Amino acid sequence: MKLAQRMSVLGTETAFEVFAKAKALEAQGKDIIHLHIGAPDFMTPANIVEAGRKALTDGWHKYTPAKGLPELRQAVVDDIALRRGAKVHPDRVLIVPGGKPTMFYAIMMFGEPGKEILYPNPGFPIYESLIHWSGAKAVPIELREAQGFAFRAEDVLRQITPNTSLLIVNTPANPTGGIIPRAEMDTLVKGLAAHPHVVVMCDEIYGRQLYDGEEHVSILQYPEMHDRAIMLDGWSKTYAMTGWRLGYGVWPSSLVAHAERLQINSTSCANAATQVAAIEALRGPQDEVDKMLRAFDERRRIIHKELNSIPGFSCNLPKGAFYAFPNTSRTGIPSRTLEHELLNEAGVACLSGTSFGKFGEGFMRFSYANSQDNIREGLRRVREHLARRAETAPSK
Numbered sequence: 001m002k003l004a005q006r007m008s009v010l011g012t013e014t015a016f017e018v019f020a021k022a023k024a025l026e027a028q029g030k031d032i033i034h035l036h037i038g039a040p041d042f043m044t045p046a047n048i049v050e051a052g053r054k055a056l057t058d059g060w061h062k063y064t065p066a067k068g069l070p071e072l073r074q075a076v077v078d079d080i081a082l083r084r085g086a087k088v089h090p091d092r093v094l095i096v097p098g099g100k101p102t103m104f105y106a107i108m109m110f111g112e113p114g115k116e117i118l119y120p121n122p123g124f125p126i127y128e129s130l131i132h133w134s135g136a137k138a139v140p141i142e143l144r145e146a147q148g149f150a151f152r153a154e155d156v157l158r159q160i161t162p163n164t165s166l167l168i169v170n171t172p173a174n175p176t177g178g179i180i181p182r183a184e185m186d187t188l189v190k191g192l193a194a195h196p197h198v199v200v201m202c203d204e205i206y207g208r209q210l211y212d213g214e215e216h217v218s219i220l221q222y223p224e225m226h227d228r229a230i231m232l233d234g235w236s237k238t239y240a241m242t243g244w245r246l247g248y249g250v251w252p253s254s255l256v257a258h259a260e261r262l263q264i265n266s267t268s269c270a271n272a273a274t275q276v277a278a279i280e281a282l283r284g285p286q287d288e289v290d291k292m293l294r295a296f297d298e299r300r301r302i303i304h305k306e307l308n309s310i311p312g313f314s315c316n317l318p319k320g321a322f323y324a325f326p327n328t329s330r331t332g333i334p335s336r337t338l339e340h341e342l343l344n345e346a347g348v349a350c351l352s353g354t355s356f357g358k359f360g361e362g363f364m365r366f367s368y369a370n371s372q373d374n375i376r377e378g379l380r381r382v383r384e385h386l387a388r389r390a391e392t393a394p395s396k
């Protein structure tokens, strides 16, 4: 067999690998605390499950239109009007199986040899992986702890060249919990007027997961961007539906037919019964979403306090999503080594900052999509491991 060359540059999402390793250790009888998880630990709200079950009983067994059910696309547009205060035509909405297909389609559409794509680093690892796969040059936007892991718009604008085809923004962000403040987004949008060749893909999948009254600034709130911004969102995080596989993209009118064509060439359409359940998710009661958010908020405060009590760790209070991203550089342990040791020796699954790009060195990602007890126990194990390590380390 001779694989296509491009397969050698495809990266991965280490979360799935750590998950597999943790499961293998558990199969050997080891007790593992899972703090690597990128999925809410709650069940999907019952009204949504019931809508999905009923959809199957009612006969939603066939293909839907490639772009998704018209009623769902209308529900998406209504939700965008309600929560983002932006007006979008349903024709621009493409329902896809998860959050990932929108980024896949966008990067395939704009990435090729000779092009440059700007992306956040540390950031969701699939951006960099797909950019490499497309043949484009991956140009990292370094997100710095001192700036709350938000970019400075001026720095981003300076990195744009005539070859830049796409700029990827993620707010609120995985893995840092950072958000892009309105002032930076304003400056970015204003500056982009001088670069009409640059398309923006804004990954807003954590847009409802914000704390302390922070506001979500959506790219769709800028009418001047509607002809060149792709907005990615989905049901995975907000409604605890990662296994249902459903998401959507809002595309510029000129791109939506291309996105639909990519969909027809790959997945045909999203799961029919899931789409029916997703209408209930958007139109039904939202109390379960609010309940999950309150639980995340409490855990966020606990994990922040616990992480800062570990010698060698320091951690910003995350503003969004459900991840804490402590600086661990003062331990002197490379992030990948720490990930390995914590899993194998301390029984704690978490992710090295470098799983999210080279600028993640010196950081670790801990997810707080787990119970308060497990968070406390996991971090107790981390503290104990580091203390044990310090005792046995040869003195300098």
Ligand SMILES: Cc1ncc(COP(=O)(O)O)c(C=O)c1O
Pocket (backbone or CB within 6 Å): 038, 097, 098, 099, 100, 101, 124, 170, 173, 174, 203, 205, 234, 235, 236, 242, 245, 246, 247
């Ligand atoms: C920033 C970001 N975008 C997109 C996704 C993908 O979401 P989905 O599981 O719906 O494909 C994730 C999942 O972790 C994510 O963190």
